[in-house]
Amino acid sequence: SQQGEEDPQALSIQEGENATMNCSYKTSINNLQWYRQNSGRGLVHLILIRSNEREKHSGRLRVTLDTSKKSSSLLITASRAADTASYFCATVPMDSSYKLIFGSGTRLLVRP
Amino acid sequence: SAVISQKPSRDICQRGTSLTIQCQVDSQVTMMFWYRQQPGQSLTLIATANQGSEATYESGFVIDKFPISRPNLTFSTLTVSNMSPEDSSIYLCSVAGQGKVSGNNEQFFGPGTRLTVL
Numbered sequence: 001s002q003q004g005e006e007d008p009q010a011l012s013i014q015e016g017e018n019a020t021m022n023c024s025y026k027t028s029i030n031n032l033q034w035y036r037q038n039s040g041r042g043l044v045h046l047i048l049i050r051s052n053e054r055e056k057h058s059g060r061l062r063v064t065l066d067t068s069k070k071s072s073s074l075l076i077t078a079s080r081a082a083d084t085a086s087y088f089c090a091t092v093p094m095d096s097s098y099k100l101i102f103g104s105g106t107r108l109l110v111r112p
Numbered sequence: 113s114a115v116i117s118q119k120p121s122r123d124i125c126q127r128g129t130s131l132t133i134q135c136q137v138d139s140q141v142t143m144m145f146w147y148r149q150q151p152g153q154s155l156t157l158i159a160t161a162n163q164g165s166e167a168t169y170e171s172g173f174v175i176d177k178f179p180i181s182r183p184n185l186t187f188s189t190l191t192v193s194n195m196s197p198e199d200s201s202i203y204l205c206s207v208a209g210q211g212k213v214s215g216n217n218e219q220f221f222g223p224g225t226r227l228t229v230l
Contacts, residue, residue: 041224042224043206088154088155098143098208098217100206102155103154104153104154105153105154
């Protein structure tokens with residue numbers, strides 16, 4: 001069953017603006033990962049943050065993790081039209097070494 | 113990262129028939145998984161494909177409906193049996209662990225198979 005909830009469900013922004021997506025989960029985790037999916041295709045792994053990390057950067061992506069609140073956020077800075085996609089958080093529970101539990105996803109539209 | 117292909121990429125099937133989806137990886141991997149993504153929704157893990165033994169199914173999924181094979185470390189199949197319109201989904205395979213598998217492994221996903229059942 002899905003563990004995570006993401007908000008917003010949909011987000012529409014202008015090119016150049018920043019996009020922030022939030023993810024909440026229910027149980028203790030080993031790590032949290034963010035994935036991107038274009039138009040119902042396969043998922044692309046974006047970034048992994050371990051439970052003992054609080055922030056991580058990768059290019060225009062910034063991920064934060066607050067284990068006390070069981071939440072994470074993904075920030076995309078200086079968005080581009082090519083960033084239009086669905087974004088999913090996924091957690092690896094503490095009692096599992098590999099199982100991914102996906103959140104509900106955020107549909108991002110970046111208007112040119 | 114692993115390169116993963118799936119066949120077919122899409123199919124339209126009649127109710128009551130079965131479809132077998134193939135997943136091929138370009139290198140040996142420890143773990144292979146099958147997910148379902150129903151229209152407009154997130155991904156749900158169906159099962160873990162175990163090499164040389166029976167797959168491990170998640171709650172709500174059974175072997176009779178979704179038989180899985182994994183004859184080696186680079187290939188797996190998922191069959192959707194006795195299909196109904198409710199089985200219309202995207203089915204994705206993923207892999208992890210080109211080396212030692214740990215909780216810090218990212219998963220690499222195939223392009224997915226879009227199935228429509230009439």
